[in-house]
Amino acid sequence: MKRRSLFVFFVLPFAGILLIFAVVSFLNRADFRKGAEALVRGHLDVTARILGLNISRLLAEGRSPRAVLEIFAPEEDIYFMALLDERKDVLAWNSRFEGYLPLSLSKAEPGESGIIDSPAGKIFHTHETVQAEDGRSYLLYLGYSLSGMEAMLARTGRNTLLFFALLVLVGALFFHEISLLQARYVAKTREAEAERLEKERFREISAFTSGVAHEIKNPLNSLSLLLDLVAAKAPPEVRPEIGLGKEQVQAVAGIVDLFSSAVKPIAPALETLALEEIARMAREALLRESPGAAPRVVVAVDPRVRLKADRGLLLQALLNLMRNALEASEVSTVRVEARSVRRAVEILVRDDGPGIPEAHADRVFEPFFSTKDKGLGIGLYLARKIVEAHGGRIEARSQEGRGTEFRILIPGA
Amino acid sequence: MRRPFAFLLGGLLAAAALGGQEPPAQAPDHFYNVDAEVRLEGTVREIRFEPRYKDRSPFLILVFQRVRSDETLSVEVSPSWFFRQDIHQGERMTIVGSLAGEGLVIARQLRFRGETVHVRDRKGFPSWGRAAAVPKGKRRIGDF
Numbered sequence: 001m002k003r004r005s006l007f008v009f010f011v012l013p014f015a016g017i018l019l020i021f022a023v024v025s026f027l028n029r030a031d032f033r034k035g036a037e038a039l040v041r042g043h044l045d046v047t048a049r050i051l052g053l054n055i056s057r058l059l060a061e062g063r064s065p066r067a068v069l070e071i072f073a074p075e076e077d078i079y080f081m082a083l084l085d086e087r088k089d090v091l092a093w094n095s096r097f098e099g100y101l102p103l104s105l106s107k108a109e110p111g112e113s114g115i116i117d118s119p120a121g122k123i124f125h126t127h128e129t130v131q132a133e134d135g136r137s138y139l140l141y142l143g144y145s146l147s148g149m150e151a152m153l154a155r156t157g158r159n160t161l162l163f164f165a166l167l168v169l170v171g172a173l174f175f176h177e178i179s180l181l182q183a184r185y186v187a188k189t190r191e192a193e194a195e196r197l198e199k200e201r202f203r204e205i206s207a208f209t210s211g212v213a214h215e216i217k218n219p220l221n222s223l224s225l226l227l228d229l230v231a232a233k234a235p236p237e238v239r240p241e242i243g244l245g246k247e248q249v250q251a252v253a254g255i256v257d258l259f260s261s262a263v264k265p266i267a268p269a270l271e272t273l274a275l276e277e278i279a280r281m282a283r284e285a286l287l288r289e290s291p292g293a294a295p296r297v298v299v300a301v302d303p304r305v306r307l308k309a310d311r312g313l314l315l316q317a318l319l320n321l322m323r324n325a326l327e328a329s330e331v332s333t334v335r336v337e338a339r340s341v342r343r344a345v346e347i348l349v350r351d352d353g354p355g356i357p358e359a360h361a362d363r364v365f366e367p368f369f370s371t372k373d374k375g376l377g378i379g380l381y382l383a384r385k386i387v388e389a390h391g392g393r394i395e396a397r398s399q400e401g402r403g404t405e406f407r408i409l410i411p412g413a
Numbered sequence: 414m415r416r417p418f419a420f421l422l423g424g425l426l427a428a429a430a431l432g433g434q435e436p437p438a439q440a441p442d443h444f445y446n447v448d449a450e451v452r453l454e455g456t457v458r459e460i461r462f463e464p465r466y467k468d469r470s471p472f473l474i475l476v477f478q479r480v481r482s483d484e485t486l487s488v489e490v491s492p493s494w495f496f497r498q499d500i501h502q503g504e505r506m507t508i509v510g511s512l513a514g515e516g517l518v519i520a521r522q523l524r525f526r527g528e529t530v531h532v533r534d535r536k537g538f539p540s541w542g543r544a545a546a547v548p549k550g551k552r553r554i555g556d557f
Contacts, residue, residue: 066441082444090441098466099489099519101444102536116536119543 010178014171021167025160032156036149037115040124043077044113044144048128052140055083060133066092079123079143083130084108086137093141103141110139121150206263213260220253255376262367262378266389268310272413275345276301278311279336282318286326293326301338306413307345309390317386320379321349321406327372328353328404340412344392347408356398364396445519445537449512453486455479457504462493470494477508477518488518491532495541498530511537 051072058068065083072078073094080101082093088105095101102116102125113126123143130138224246231242279299287294307314318336325334332353339346356364363369365384370377383406387394392410459476466472470492477488488508490496500506506525510518521533533539 090444092441093444095444097539097542098469098472098492099443099445099513099533100537100539100542102447102538103444105446105448118536118538119534119540120538 006178006182010175018167021164029156029160033153036153040144040146040149043146044124044126044142047144048126048140048142051142052128052130055130055140056132069094077144077146079145081143082141084139084141088139108139108141121145206265209259209263213256216256217253220249224249258376258378262382266313266385268313268389270308270310272306273309273311273314274303275305275307275338275347276303278314279318282315282322285319286322290326296333297322297326298333298335301336305338305340305345307410308413309410313386317383320383324379325349325351325404343412344409345412347410349406350403352403355400355402355404356396357400361396361398442514443517444513445533446511446513447536451510451512451518453477453479453508453518457500457502457506458485460500460502465489486516486518488520490520490523491539492541498528
């Protein structure tokens with residue numbers, strides 16, 4: 001997925017969600033504040049009325065305005081109060097804050113109310129008429145703030161902010177994971193593309209090599225037949241040379257066959273096989289090539305080890321590995337072992353030759369890579385191809401001077 | 414030059430000296446009257462610390478003589494612990510405040526030596542009051 005797509009399909013919708021959340025939170029908060037203010041106003045009206053009645057009664061009892069207001073001073077939600085006479089002279093007042101009575105005598109009219117935005121929060125104030133029993137009229141000026149309202153609003157704001165931050169954090173983590181997934185996906189896509197190109201190139205080489213092999217083998221066959229005819233009619237003293245020529249022709253044909261098989265795609269015909277039998281067949285084939293090497297080649301495979309494989313291909317792979325091991329040195333011994341590992345079969349082909357130099361360790365399975373004078377670099381490459389075609393894997397472990405071990409892990413029966 | 418600690422120490426000493434002393438009975442108009450705001454220019458003649466409100470710290474009071482007048486006024490500034498500037502006797506200053514009775518001014522703003530100090534807002538809310546308003550359940554009531 002491209003960065004632009006990631007932005008359009010993930011970042012943009014998430015930003016939209018955040019925006020909607022912010023707008024809804026803001027509207028909710030405004031609504032909540034409006035509701036809270038209406039509630040405080042209602043409280044203030046009722047409180048002012050009740051206070052007015054009580055003050056009226058207490059004044060009628062002959063108490064001084066100051067004494068009357070002192071009775072109500074400890075009320076939690078009343079920030080300040082003042083009692084004014086008909087001439088708007090302040091008779092008494094009290095306040096939670098020193099000297100603070102935001103009373104404007106020019107606006108002191110019955111029913112007049114408002115909100116003061118003070119550093120201590122919003123203070124709602126009103127002017128309430130107090131009618132005393134002796135007929136005198138007073139004006140009660142009251143400042144009121146619902147205790148905890150500001151704290152509640154602040155808490156709501158904090159919670160909203162916290163939730164918003166949490167949302168952003170979750171979103172960031174989500175995008176981080178998406179980015180990682182995307183990076184992995186891109187890497188795998190590139191890898192797959194490279195593999196596809198490699199296979200494509202290999203197919204082309206394969207087709208080309210097959211064509212070349214076909215074109216070479218036809219004249220070689222004709223040449224071989226021709227040499228047979230010549231040998232039949234030739235004087236006996238030149239026949240050995242003709243025979244030598246034919247051997248060379250066959251050697252060239254063998255090389256062409258080897259190359260041809262190396263580039264051909266492998267399609268194994270699977271059957272259940274006893275590994276020991278295949279290993280012994282490989283040993284016999286190897287001893288036919290090197291008759292004197294019998295004591296140097298040991299097969300120690302458990303007869304119970306079975307696997308699903310193509311008989312001919314598995315034989316070819318084992319033979320190639322054993323031949324490579326035998327050729328490691330003139331005195332090295334080759335040992336083939338195998339065991340079942342869960343659902344797979346582990347095959348080990350070991351030699352005690354000079355080992356693979358560290359610089360060559362990574363290249364032994366490459367086609368046409370060989371350190372031997374007469375080697376073509378096809379054997380190990382072909383062995384790897386066969387193992388991989390069976391869904392297995394092969395690796396080489398070597399210590400210079402202490403020998404080499406080829407380990408094949410291939411699905412069991 | 415600011416010497417807040419020196420002043421603060423002075424305030425604390427004054428508080429200790431005045432400890433237990435009740436504030437005098439005050440007139441009903443002893444509040445910051447937004448309708449009676451004045452601007453005064455003059456000289457500080459005396460600096461005092463006096464209890465002004467019940468159960469409160471002593472206040473910084475300046476005895477202030479207006480320019481071209483023999484009349485002196487008592488200027489109520491703030492609790493001594495709040496005011497952290499250095500004031501000297503004979504200091505010239507401009508005070509914005511509210512007349513709160515005979516010869517008494519409650520200061521809102523003091524300007525001296527090119528510096529302006531706000532002790533109340535335009536409605537008379539004390540600058541030290543926000544902190545006092547925060548702890549819930551601890552109502553601090555003045556005498557009036």
